[in-house]
Amino acid sequence: MKNPIIEVHNLTVSYNKRPVLWDVDYELPPGQLIGVLGPNGSGKTTMLKTIMGLIRPDSGFVEVMGKKLDEVRDKVSYVPQRESVDWDFPANVMDVVLMGRYNPKHMFRRLSKEDRELAVAALEKVNMLPFAERQISQLSGGQQQRVFIARALARQADLYLMDEPFAGVDAASEESILELLTGMKAEGKSIMVVHHDLQTARNFFDWIILLNTSLVASGPVNEVFTEQNLQAAYGGKLTVLSQIADLVASKAFPLREKGLQDREKL
Amino acid sequence: MNSLLEFLSLADPNVRFVVLGSVLLGMSSAVVGCFTFLRKRALLGDAIAHSILPGICLAFMVSGSKNPWILLAGAAVSGWLSVAAIDIITRKSKLKPDTAVGLVLSVFFGVGILLLTHIQHQGNASQAGLDKFLFGKAASMTSEDVLVFGGVGMLLLLVVIAFYKEFKLISFNPEFAKVIGLPVAFLEFLLATVTVLAVAVGIQAVGVVLMAALIISPAAAARFWTEKLAVMIVIAAIFGALSGVFGSFISFSAPSMPTGPWIVVALTVFVMISLLFAPQKGFVARWLRDGNNHEKILTENILKALYQIGEKARDFAGSRELAEIRERREFGPGELKRGLRILARRKLVVEAATGWRLTSLGLTESRRVVRLHRLWEMYLKEKIRLKEDHVHAGAEAIEHIITPEIERLLEEKLGFPERDPHNSEIPR
Numbered sequence: 001m002k003n004p005i006i007e008v009h010n011l012t013v014s015y016n017k018r019p020v021l022w023d024v025d026y027e028l029p030p031g032q033l034i035g036v037l038g039p040n041g042s043g044k045t046t047m048l049k050t051i052m053g054l055i056r057p058d059s060g061f062v063e064v065m066g067k068k069l070d071e072v073r074d075k076v077s078y079v080p081q082r083e084s085v086d087w088d089f090p091a092n093v094m095d096v097v098l099m100g101r102y103n104p105k106h107m108f109r110r111l112s113k114e115d116r117e118l119a120v121a122a123l124e125k126v127n128m129l130p131f132a133e134r135q136i137s138q139l140s141g142g143q144q145q146r147v148f149i150a151r152a153l154a155r156q157a158d159l160y161l162m163d164e165p166f167a168g169v170d171a172a173s174e175e176s177i178l179e180l181l182t183g184m185k186a187e188g189k190s191i192m193v194v195h196h197d198l199q200t201a202r203n204f205f206d207w208i209i210l211l212n213t214s215l216v217a218s219g220p221v222n223e224v225f226t227e228q229n230l231q232a233a234y235g236g237k238l239t240v241l242s243q244i245a246d247l248v249a250s251k252a253f254p255l256r257e258k259g260l261q262d263r264e265k266l
Numbered sequence: 267m268n269s270l271l272e273f274l275s276l277a278d279p280n281v282r283f284v285v286l287g288s289v290l291l292g293m294s295s296a297v298v299g300c301f302t303f304l305r306k307r308a309l310l311g312d313a314i315a316h317s318i319l320p321g322i323c324l325a326f327m328v329s330g331s332k333n334p335w336i337l338l339a340g341a342a343v344s345g346w347l348s349v350a351a352i353d354i355i356t357r358k359s360k361l362k363p364d365t366a367v368g369l370v371l372s373v374f375f376g377v378g379i380l381l382l383t384h385i386q387h388q389g390n391a392s393q394a395g396l397d398k399f400l401f402g403k404a405a406s407m408t409s410e411d412v413l414v415f416g417g418v419g420m421l422l423l424l425v426v427i428a429f430y431k432e433f434k435l436i437s438f439n440p441e442f443a444k445v446i447g448l449p450v451a452f453l454e455f456l457l458a459t460v461t462v463l464a465v466a467v468g469i470q471a472v473g474v475v476l477m478a479a480l481i482i483s484p485a486a487a488a489r490f491w492t493e494k495l496a497v498m499i500v501i502a503a504i505f506g507a508l509s510g511v512f513g514s515f516i517s518f519s520a521p522s523m524p525t526g527p528w529i530v531v532a533l534t535v536f537v538m539i540s541l542l543f544a545p546q547k548g549f550v551a552r553w554l555r556d557g558n559n560h561e562k563i564l565t566e567n568i569l570k571a572l573y574q575i576g577e578k579a580r581d582f583a584g585s586r587e588l589a590e591i592r593e594r595r596e597f598g599p600g601e602l603k604r605g606l607r608i609l610a611r612r613k614l615v616v617e618a619a620t621g622w623r624l625t626s627l628g629l630t631e632s633r634r635v636v637r638l639h640r641l642w643e644m645y646l647k648e649k650i651r652l653k654e655d656h657v658h659a660g661a662e663a664i665e666h667i668i669t670p671e672i673e674r675l676l677e678e679k680l681g682f683p684e685r686d687p688h689n690s691e692i693p694r
Contacts, residue, residue, distance in 0.1 A: 049441075052445050053444070053445070054441055054444060054445065070447070073445075073446065073447045074447075076445075077445075078442065078445045080439065080441055080442060084439070084441065085438060085439045086306075086438075089304065089437070089438045089495075090304075090489065090492065090493050090494055090495045090498050091434075091438065091493075091494075091495060092493070092494070095434075095495075096438075099434075099435050099438070099439070099442065100446075102431060102432070102435060102443075102446060102448065103446070103447075104446070104447045104448050104449065107429070107431075107432060107448075108428055108429075111431075135493045137493070151442075155446065
């Protein structure tokens with residue numbers, strides 16, 4: 001593939017010693033709405049976190065826009081799972097969206113007028129501007145989700161990774177989020193979305209990554225949604241692989257022999 | 267009264283030192299405590315406080331002096347080691363954070379007591395006063411102490427102001443901070459260091475044993491009053507500072523009284539006041555709200571009963587005896603009379619010779635309640651598809667909270683129905 005937006009190369013990642021992603025390898029085209037699907041515990045969130053540098057892989061590597069993440073961090077934005085924070089935190093909607101404008105280069109500096117304008121624009125895009133002064137503890141699930149998306153938008157990135165933006169969201173919020181994502185795609189942004197609903201996925205996305213610890217399929221939506229692929233991802237477990245994973249976890253066994261990892265990168 | 271004036275005039279330089287010192291220590295601990303509180307690590311302050319004792323003892327044993335700089339350095343080192351130990355145990359073992367905190371706290375404190383006992387048995391003349399670290403020594407702070415500890419307290423406040431934005435983000439959502447490239451490890455190290463230093467200086471005032479209160483209480487109390495982080499920090503700082511003033515005043519007017527424990531008593535009073543009287547979140551506000559709700563339900567139920575009696579008798583103007591109302595609907599002992607009195611005060615009912623009757627104002631109001639009840643019953647039947655014999659109970663509660671806007675919406679959605687599921691008329 002030419003100029004992939006993300007390249008995941010032979011990625012193996014463990015959580016509590018148990019491998020949850022195993023030799024996952026794919027490249028993604030830019031400017032698409034990409035859905036990451038798979039059953040519970042299939043490693044979707046882990047994969048997103050590994051791409052964002054939040055989890056260190058046991059082996060393999062990730063390249064974003066052909067570079068290491070650190071070199072293109074300003075062009076990448078991330079929407080974590082809504083449940084990953086305590087919404088009882090003393091802050092209002094604007095405070096949270098402005099966090100998207102924080103910048104490691106301006107740690108002491110106060111936020112500028114431009115930062116505020118970008119935050120307002122982001123809130124407008126998710127139809128949350130009337131709630132700017134609302135306490136975040138008083139928001140509904142769908143509104144919280146839209147605040148997180150607005151925070152990511154405020155970063156003005158080219159690539160967006162979103163973890164379950166449609167989870168626990170009412171129909172109206174789902175509609176407005178989807179509309180937003182489609183609009184972003186039209187502006188040439190690339191969006192990668194962890195999703196849990198097979199029914200809607202077919203209509204939402206251009207490209208699908210089907211995951212079940214190992215990569216089942218990655219490709220245009222019509223090619224990936226075959227009976228055979230879905231059976232491999234959702235029908236029963238990959239018994240040998242999960243048995244091996246249990247074994248690795250119980251013996252705290254290293255997943256690669258020492259020294260091999262570096263050679264592999266070459 | 268005289269002693270209060272004398273205290274407030276700050277004429278006595280000793281008083282000046284003690285007050286200034288206590289205020290600065292109280293403020294810096296409170297401000298730093300807001301972040302430990304919000305990161306749900308309230309007990310970290312307690313662990314650090316206890317873990318600082320061995321550091322102070324070792325610093326004294328090595329240097330043989332009670333120079334505040336040296337003791338502070340010892341305190342900071344062992345306090346910092348305890349934070350690192352808790353962090354490593356939590357990350358690398360299966361033990362949960364609370365166990366790690368408990369373990370580190372008791373081990374470090376045990377060693378500290380051991381060293382302290384050893385020092386005291388040596389008969390070294392200059393050791394006198396080292397045991398004051400257990401319960402604080404605010405009242406006997408020297409000018410040098412105040413300079414050092416107050417200075418460090420000021421420094422901590424400046425660090426928090428400088429890194430306010432970043433500390434806020436790593437307290438709310440550290441993963442996002444990492445993703446946008448903030449040096450989270452450094453910021454966490456900085457916050458831990460600030461906490462250790464706040465505890466190390468705070469101990470001067472209240473001692474190891476009570477230090478947790480200086481970290482946790484102001485933040486916990488302040489959280490009741492606001493939903494804004496900056497405001498919460500300011501309120502916590504004010505609580506911390508006032509407690510410092512209060513504690514030093516007590517020990518000024520009654521020299522046998524210890525300052526530290528009185529600072530903590532003052533903090534506790536702030537927590538109690540917040541718990542009880544804070545708007546919306548306080549017990550009293552909640553109690554009043556419950557009372558209001560209860561009163562609304564009671565009076566509206568009486569109005570409804572009066573309406574239903576009138577509806578049956580085709581006469582809304584007649585007066586009804588208590589027994590007649592009770593026949594229509596059960597009320598708790600005394601409740602009916604209490605409710606009627608409230609309604610009478612609001613001119614919705616009047617007491618007549620043979621009982622109570624609705625005023626014209628009361629009739630309108632009772633019609634509204636019955637209308638809402640029957641509209642909601644219709645909604646449950648038509649839109650939620652409940653069976654007719656199930657809709658009443660649901661409507662009993664909801665009728666009291668439906669706003670005029672929702673009422674209009676209901677009527678539109680239901681096509682302005684005339685009769686409820688039990689075929690009673692929906693009054694207009």
